[in-house]
Amino acid sequence: MPRRAYRGGGLVGPVPGVNPRAGRPWPAYRADMVKIGYKLAAEGFGPAELVRQAQRAEAAGFDFVEISDHFHPWLDVQGHSPFAWSVLGAIAQGTERIGLATGVTCPFVRYHPAIIAQAAATVALLSDGRFTLGIGAGERLNEHVVGRGYPAVAQRHEMLRESLEIIRLLWEGGYQSYEGQYLDLEDARIFDLPETPPAIAVAASGPASASVAAELGDGLFAVEPDADLVSEYRRLGGDGPRFGEAGLAWAPTEEAAIEAAWTTARWSLTGWKVMSELPNPVNFEAASEYIRREDVAEKLSVGPDLDAHVETVRPFVEAGFDHVALMNLGPDPDGFFDVFESELGPRLRELGPAASAN
Numbered sequence: 001m002p003r004r005a006y007r008g009g010g011l012v013g014p015v016p017g018v019n020p021r022a023g024r025p026w027p028a029y030r031a032d033m034v035k036i037g038y039k040l041a042a043e044g045f046g047p048a049e050l051v052r053q054a055q056r057a058e059a060a061g062f063d064f065v066e067i068s069d070h071f072h073p074w075l076d077v078q079g080h081s082p083f084a085w086s087v088l089g090a091i092a093q094g095t096e097r098i099g100l101a102t103g104v105t106c107p108f109v110r111y112h113p114a115i116i117a118q119a120a121a122t123v124a125l126l127s128d129g130r131f132t133l134g135i136g137a138g139e140r141l142n143e144h145v146v147g148r149g150y151p152a153v154a155q156r157h158e159m160l161r162e163s164l165e166i167i168r169l170l171w172e173g174g175y176q177s178y179e180g181q182y183l184d185l186e187d188a189r190i191f192d193l194p195e196t197p198p199a200i201a202v203a204a205s206g207p208a209s210a211s212v213a214a215e216l217g218d219g220l221f222a223v224e225p226d227a228d229l230v231s232e233y234r235r236l237g238g239d240g241p242r243f244g245e246a247g248l249a250w251a252p253t254e255e256a257a258i259e260a261a262w263t264t265a266r267w268s269l270t271g272w273k274v275m276s277e278l279p280n281p282v283n284f285e286a287a288s289e290y291i292r293r294e295d296v297a298e299k300l301s302v303g304p305d306l307d308a309h310v311e312t313v314r315p316f317v318e319a320g321f322d323h324v325a326l327m328n329l330g331p332d333p334d335g336f337f338d339v340f341e342s343e344l345g346p347r348l349r350e351l352g353p354a355a356s357a358n
Helices: 047-060 084-094 113-126 140-146 153-171 207-216 227-235 254-270 281-287 293-299 306-319 333-349
Strands: 035-040 064-067 099-102 131-135 176-179 184-188 199-203 219-222 242-249 323-328
Touching (some): 035 333, 084 099, 084 113, 113 131, 113 153, 153 184, 153 199, 153 207, 199 207, 207 219, 227 306, 242 254, 242 306, 254 281, 306 323, 306 333
Parallel strands (some): 035 323, 099 131, 131 199, 219 242, 242 323
8 A cells, every 4th residue: 555645634733813721822833843742641640630731731832732542551650541542532622723642552452453543533523633643563561451462573563564554444435354464354434534534653763663654654753853763764755744752851940850750750761672561560660660860860851941951852853853742751730831831832943943854
């Protein structure tokens, strides 16, 4: 199945007029500016609070929100993991213009791609076309729960490819069947389809997954400011948006930011080979036992220093990412929204037009 050209669906920037929730104009915005998103940490907050944070992000001027799609949190202390698709439906109905995205969902093992195709189509309709489907090969933490095991890397990439083909097929309309090496579809039809299907951003970390993103996706998703990855994606014909995810921890004091990030997010310092393979929060507790607060402070921009937070985002823009989601690991979401609206957001938009990697 040939890769379709990116058609511009999904994430949009602020529209002219007045922000109905804040009673003031949306921030100044140009189409060539990097789009700044907010990562909704579904492992750290319940469903109603996630919806409220999405509304608050819209009022603060963020361009889009991403939500993680987990069955388990990374650590027990995080204490949450609601069903992302229900939360997305509520956000779609509770917001006016902010883009929505999964960041990211695995469309096989725990799910079947037919279910993700149906879910994404529904959210696209509820949000009037503001939804982007971010998909990837998943983590054992979430996928092992249905008792089907967790495939090796090479098989996961093949299953991701087949999943994308199934999703595309169903979005063409009508009854469809598919027989793959790992996944099948039997006489299935999605009855409620948007006029324009959602854009699909495919998570990539190397040449193999970048190839899948370029061939079968509409965009690229990554968690590192890897210019080589963007270049490879574009070399292979990828011409859609490039999504990056930048972690930081804002708080009024550096100490408070470090403590919050260490308590809830030290697992993120274990590295992807660990993060993708451990099965339960208790395993992440053990794997991160020796990570110190000073390790967190060295890895992340922490505290009230906005210069440091801007410098966390800059490498993504310079690497060629045109959408960057901020994952705030600090203890005060509302304080962060206030700071973003008044100071940080305008400064991030001054980083300049999104770079074009060759």
